[in-house]
Amino acid sequence: MIYLDNAATSYPKPKRVEQAMVNFMNNIGASPGRSAHRLSQEAGRLIYQTRENLAQLFKVNDPLRIIFTLNITEALNLALQGILVPGDGVITSSMEHNSVMRPLRDLERKGVKVEIIPCSSRGEFDPESIKKRIKKNTKLIVINHGSNVIGSILPICQIGEIARKHGILFLVDTAQTAGCYPLDMEKDKIDLLAFTGHKALFGPSGTGGLIFGERVNIKKLIPLKRGGTGSWSEFEEQPDFLPDKYESGTLNAVGIAGLNEGVKFILQEGVDKIHRYELLLTQKLIEGLKNIPEAIVYGAEKREDRVAVVSFNIQKRLPSEIGLKLDEEYGIMCRIGLHCSPASHKTIGTFPMGSVRFSLSYFNQWEEIEQALEAVKKIAKEGRKLK
Amino acid sequence: MNKSEEYRVVLFYSTSAAIKAESLAKKENLVVKLIPVPRNLSSDCGICLLFRSQDKLVIEDLLNRGKIEYENIYPI
């Protein structure tokens, strides 16, 4: 079996992720931040350690400015719904995932002005194009750092620079880059960094979070949920300090124990090394696909600045047919269709059919890429069987 | 911990802040311990950080450098 669906969720994970989760279940078990006994403290320390390791990975000064959520969808919703009120303006790109587009469309109905800047059909984004769209009421720019459809990288540093100059907050969706592409809150000028734990960070599902830069005023950012935090218990109002304001309810401690090990694994290996390795595999994959006459590969030519997500189609064939054959006849797992991002597929010209997507991880081997290419070649040669 | 020494505790608003303080203190090799808040002191959060009175200035400096808000420091 060959797993090439790492943009959906990474598999396998480093062994230590599972071990830490089992260890938590067997030896810690308690609720973090609730009770004073040693097991609760131990759980609390583990959560804090995870914040510290994430802080090291993303270059965050204060680990307590990192809050945990269920996934990046929740983190993005918190940021978008917490910051934008009717009358505000928000700018985004045409390569966003529905986890940004859907909350924005909902906010639009409530009176938020949404500006969507188109990318080229190769997924390129011109940061200068933002300047013309900035208005007096523009409060936020939200950008998907790495495309989950074609793997292109958006120029967040330049966008962040513009945002900062105009006093606008900058929110980045790092679902496809956190853990496998260098990220730096300061250098990239990010005000709010949303991450998901279960992709390139190698954590289990049910983990993710949001990081608040120094420019974000916590007093003004409305939480999605309110409830017990283990602090301020004599009051019936939500605390307004970090991380408690946005962490109501018992945390997914066992999941975070796993995420911690995923992040430690990345810190030990080094993001640069992971990125370089994935790039090698990706280049091999793209070259191979381009040598198949029937294959159409999407995205920019530029091969050095991307993540390991590749979309393609076979002329006159449906992605669903290709996906089924890859799974049933070759044991290759990939994702076909629209990848929760109709906007991206409209941008690259593959809507509503979508594409076949291969997404790689640090654990893929080049032999697997060869086998996958061989399979695509064979399927392409079979010609159109349907109809 | 040595019984003959004098101790104080820092009370925090949140458990996360207490754990952060513990983490920073341990990195600087200070003798500290997280304990339940003594009954006679009330606090917003259930745990506090015990330290040696002789380290009071260093601990205060550490809290400031770490930008950790705390309620108060009490001798116990």
Ligand SMILES: Cc1ncc(COP(=O)(O)O)c(C=O)c1O
């Ligand atoms: C760019 C992007 N944003 C957001 C998401 C949503 O991630 P999650 O399901 O972990 O919330 C994904 C992945 O599905 C993604 O690729």
